[in-house]
Amino acid sequence: MLLISSVPIQTRRFVTLATNDSYARGAMVLGKSLRNHKTTRKLVVMIGPHVSDPLQRGASKIFDEVLLVDVLDSGDRAHLALMKRPDLGVTFTKLHCWTLTHYSKCVFMDADTMVVQNVDELFDREELSAAPDPGWPDCFNSGVFVFRPSNETYGKLLKYCTEHGSFDGGDQGVLNGYFSNWATADISKHLPFIYNLSSIAIYTYLPAFKQYGGNAKVVHFLGQTKPWSYTFDPETKRISGDMQEASTHPTFLLDWWMLYSSSVVPMMTEGYGEQPFHSGCVEVSLEGSSASQDPHHTEPYVSPQASEERKQKWEQGQADYMGMDSFDNIQKKLDAFLK
Incomplete structure (x- = not known):
């Protein structure tokens, strides 16, 4: 189930996801790093059911919105899809960000990322903009990407998941499979590596x-x-x-x-x-x-x-x-x- 507050249409947000207490702490560091570098955008964190109440309260002090997400028990299309592919449960949770249709454009950032300079200019990019993965540069790394929430896209992503699965077992494989023309279609959607400096x-x-x-x-x-x-x-x-x-x-x-x-x-x-x-x-x-x-x-x-x-x-x-x-x-x- 996704609990959301009523907010104006045509908004832009940084979005992250925390599925447990450890990643909730990481998300809070990410949020503070965005604040410290003077972002002008509001911050949203999707919180899974396994995040403790104290960590949820802590997140609410940093993020403008805390959204409770439980795809496994949601009863929506994701729940039905999981009946066929239960191994992709965490992946489906991340893909749920496409249902945030009360926002016009978002930048998703993994909870294990940290901002070291202002990155508000990312909102000038279009879906799906991302940086190359260091392990296979023809694939993008899904730790940072620009997207436009859309229930239609969400439905297509779920369908892709159930029909094709994920070549790496996670969300990155699904997203690269669905946005398969990222490497060749539009160079403007290739974020410079400085926006996702993979530590390795x-x-x-x-x-x-x-x-x-x-x-x-x-x-x-x-x-x-x-x-x-x-x-x-x-x-x-x-x-x-x-x-x-x-x-x-x-x-x-x-x-x-x-x-x-x-x-x-x-x-x-x-x-x-x-x-x-x-x-x-x-x-x-x-x-x-x-x-x-x-x-x-x-x-x-x-x-x-x-x-x-x-x-x-x-x-x-x-x-x-x-x-x-x-x-x-x-x-x-x-x-x-x-x-």
Whole structure:
């Protein structure tokens, strides 16, 4: 069931989705980042039934509208479609944003994104505008996209889901299948990568990150390990967690936690006793690994077997980002090569 308030027609909104408490926290960081960078648009968050009441109340302090979405029990076309494809439940929840027809145009942003510059100009784009995915650039990444709510489009998307499914098991596969001409039809719908800087791409093309990274407007924390998978000490500005699984540059991860601890946590502790995340992992400083801080450090000898294992870990997205494969170490290698 979707509960919405009455708002004027011809409105434009930033929209995000939180299906559980962790993603609700991420959504609040996203909302605060949009506010901090002076957006002139109102903010909407779709909240799933598994988000706790305290987190819903916290979201209402940041977002202009909190919409309760429960596609699994909605009794609408999505419910009927799920009878055939229950594996696409979360995907259907995200596609539900096309039913927000009391808005004229929206920019959808995943709850694991963070704005680092104002992005209001995205509303000048048309549906379906999105940035290329770093893993397969002929596909767009569905973490940030411009769309026009439409019940007709929603119905067609559901039909596509039930007939074709999703080639990647999620919403990105469905949307790329439905908007299949994105790669070739209209270049104006290709958002520059700075609007969806997928964190893993920082390590796969370091020279480009060095050249263009300062222009980034939206950072997307892709991968299984999200910012909220760690803990943060605001006094020492240190993050605790398994940093070898980190899939983003430490600076962005630190920025996320600084925003969460300074703006979201105080809001949540007003009567609700919000506690920080705990991972039970050894604390690691984001100011750099001990190797990168040591001016006399040299990269250790790597045996052929270890080198092959390292290659396999890179291919599996498990590079040692805080050790041998740290940003500083790789940058030193590139600098030496380019001299």
